[in-house]
Amino acid sequence: MTLPWEDDPGDAPLVMGAGQLAAVISNLFADSRRDGQPHAHVCGHGLQLTIGTAKGAVIVLSRKAGEPSVEEARTTAAQAGWARYSTEWKVVQGLQSLLIRPDHTAPEDVPAPPPLDPDPPDEVIRALLDAPGPWREASLSLRDPAEGRRQVLANFRRFQLRDFLAWARQHWPDRVARTLLDHQLAQDRARLREAIR
Incomplete structure (x- = not known):
């Protein structure tokens, strides 16, 4: 069918x-x-x-x-x-x-979020590190004002972004997962809106 x-x-x-x-x-x-x-x-x-x-x-x-x-x-x-x-x-x-x-006897009454990409693209990691979170205060290079921080992030290579992501996941796993999920859902919504047009 x-x-x-x-x-x-x-x-x-x-x-x-x-x-x-x-x-x-x-x-x-x-x-x-x-x-x-x-x-x-x-x-x-x-x-x-x-x-x-x-x-x-x-x-x-x-x-x-x-x-x-x-x-x-x-x-x-x-x-x-x-x-x-x-x-x-x-x-x-x-x-x-x-x-x-x-079925109220089952715990699945809330839709499960989509699975997170274990190795997200560079722009997603940059968005995470630029988003408000404890990682910005804990890292000297991310404490800069917004323009300086974005310039630092833009200059990071792939291995540096992965290292930062691994470090943030180690220290704040739930907060990182929530921020990545929010970013992923925002991208999905934007794609759906574009598909509807």
Whole structure:
């Protein structure tokens, strides 16, 4: 079966692979948690994902022309990071919809973040080292004012950037991971916005 996010580009307003679907789901959950409102995204073949968090995490699959499939629900739940989930058919706004909820006995009710690149590109390491964090105060070369710091970072070679990243990961592993993840998610959002245009 061809899933809506594996369509031919001519058939879909946004063609996405599994990683892109996970990023879209993660962004919709973040938006819904931020303002308490449901947020939606239309994939290929008119499949609409609507995500809400006001009364617990829920993903609603619907389609104006037809019904979503159980296979689409399975793939969507997997990309949301839900190993266990329940489904329920319901008419929502006049459309036959498939509601997906995480199984509350499982700890996977929050979408898993995408895996971090163990060896990120130079520009990502530079962005990390330029971002506010304890590594800036602990390193003499990163204490400079913004312009000087950026010049120092621009002159670093690949091995120097890797050394700095290893040093920062050793001293502040959680903070480095959060900062890298934030940067990675921002890049993913920018790519998705560009793909939508």
